[in-house]
Amino acid sequence: ILILDEATSALDYESERIIQHNMRSICRERTVFIIAHRLSAVREADRIVVLDRGRIVEMGAHAELLAGQGQYAHLHAMQREA
Known part of the structure; x- marks a missing residue:
């Protein structure tokens, strides 16, 4: 079991993208x-x-x-606008 708590929160977009790419294999x-x-x-x-x-x-x-139009979809829309 691996637990990641806000593992990429302090990273810029490019660094986060690199981490996410490697996380798939990890x-x-x-x-x-x-x-x-x-x-x-x-x-x-x-x-x-x-x-x-x-x-x-x-x-x-x-x-x-996203299709459910609930809280997740709302948060997703807010983060896309930021």
Whole structure:
């Protein structure tokens, strides 16, 4: 089990991209928990769990959560505009 808590939060976009590229091979065949505010850190995850005030409010893959128009989609839109 690998737990990453805000592992790329202090990185610029290019450094984060490099880390994300390498994370695919590091995470292969492992259970990985990624705790992140930047949604780009979890985009490729098999399952994304969205918490609000300690409760699960959404769960699914990136595309499913965007299509659901819930909190994940709202956060995604806000981060794209920034």
